[in-house]
Amino acid sequence: MxxxxxxxxxxxxxxxxxxxxxxxxxxxxxxxxxxxxxxxxxxxxxxxxxxxxxxxxxxxxxxxxxxxxxxxxxxxxxxxxxxKPEMRRSFKVILDTYEKLKKDKFFNDAYLPFLAIIIYENRDKMDIDTAIDRTKYVYDFMKKHHPFLTSSDDYCRSALIAINSKNLEDDLKYMEESYEALNSKGFYKSNDLQSLSHIMVFNENKNEESLDRVVKIKKLLESKGCKIDGYGYPLIGAISLLDCDENQLVEQIKNVSDKLKEVKGFGNWALGKNNRNMISAVIVASSYVDYFSQETNIDTISNNIFLEIIIAIDIAMMLVIMSASTASATYIN
Incomplete structure (x- = not known):
């Protein structure tokens, strides 16, 4: 299936x-x-x-x-x-949310519209004003503990944590513990590792085995010539949340990446191997979520907020790539 x-x-x-x-x-x-x-x-x-x-x-x-x-x-x-059935009304709510975020001293840059979108899309879980307040609290916590790493690229993950956490203090504490533990397991202290630690908050087990699984999946991807590096680390964390066989999962990611490589626009020259591997991982992971939903019909991490997590990760990754490309072009000129 x-x-x-x-x-x-x-x-x-x-x-x-x-x-x-x-x-x-x-x-x-x-x-x-x-x-x-x-x-x-x-x-x-x-x-x-x-x-x-x-x-x-x-x-x-x-x-x-x-x-x-x-x-x-x-x-x-x-x-x-x-x-959306009523496009104008939907955009008005998004725009109003955006204005509220600016008033609450969120930095007004390219990431802010996406933060407004995430809060808007989750308004049935939490009212918009509460979501903004909690997102600010989470972001300020990140900024306090990692002042040189935390920036507006952390907005979307801050919102997901704020909206979905059932115990914010415990989850934020575990986030920091994950950062240190994963560093001891071979991940360098960096913005990429910080982003990965944000995703580990969504792990239901929150134990050593869960962190070891992240390391295992990273190594499996590398061994299959399907490496996901740097800004793709949060995606590895998201994959580790899935309750499935890691070897099978990684093999499927490689297969999809190999098939995409043959499609115009997705080759190494047009897209790049690392980017194609990340896209392949998203396709495979979301397919597993569909399968879990169809077979179990249980409201778990896999079929509850997993898609929101990988959408937020994907947005952040693409903005990083585009910003890097713009900076490179500016430097060359």
């Missing part, structure tokens, strides 16, 4: 990759197109170019020329709105 899910998910991803090209101005999207494609694919949604363009028009009509919603997030938010 899970092999069937993976094949369907991969086929949908490739189909959505073609559909996003039909959106006017899609060539401007850069790496953010992959976040749009993945966010739709892992939720088993087909991209509708006409609806996406409607979303773009709504965003442009509702914001000023220099709004962050017209930057990296434009196509992502438009794609999100395309699935």
């Amino acid at each position: 899970w092999q069937y899910n993976i094949k369907n998910k991969l086929d949908l991803f490739i189909k959505n990759h073609e559909k996003i090209k039909e959106v006017k101005g899609s060539w401007q999207m850069g790496m953010m197109q992959y976040s749009c494609i993945l966010s739709s694919t892992i939720k088993n949604q087909n991209i509708n170019p006409i609806r996406v363009e409607e979303g773009i028009n709504i965003i442009k009509e509702s914001t000023g020329m220099f709004s962050n919603f017209r930057g990296y997030s434009l196509f992502y938010v438009a794609n999100l709105l395309s699935y």
Whole structure:
């Protein structure tokens, strides 16, 4: 069954990759197109170019020329709105949430629209004002303990922790314990390790075995020539949350990466091996989530917030890649 899910998910991803090209101005999207494609694919949604363009028009009509919603997030938010029955009303709530975040002294940059989206998408779990307050508390905790590593790229994970934690103090304590423990297991102290420690908060067991599993999966990926490095560490942490055989999981990631390599636009030159491996990991992991949901119908970490976690990770990864590319181009010029 899970092999069937993976094949369907991969086929949908490739189909959505073609559909996003039909959106006017899609060539401007850069790496953010992959976040749009993945966010739709892992939720088993087909991209509708006409609806996406409607979303773009709504965003442009509702914001000023220099709004962050017209930057990296434009196509992502438009794609999100395309699935909403009342697009204008949905965007108004997102925009209102964004304004509240600015008033609460969150830094107004490219990450802030995505933070507003996550809080908006989880409003049924927690009211928006409470979510903002708790997110600020989590972020300030991170900043206090890692002042030189913590920045706005931690906003989305802060929100997920704030919204989903049942015991915030215990979870934040474990987050720091994970950071130190994983460092002792071979991960260098860095922003990437900090991001990984954020994901470990969502592990239900929160024990030594759980941390060892992260190390094991990292090594398995490397041994299969399917390495996920650096800014992809949080994704390894997310994969470790799945209750499945690690060897089988990694083998499937490699298979998907090998198949994607043969598709135009996903080769080593066009996309890069590390980025393709991360996309493959997201496709496989979300396929397992579908399988668990279908077979068990149990509200676990796998089918409750796992998709939210990997969407947040994916957004952060793509923004890092795009920022690095922009900086490189600026330096060359």
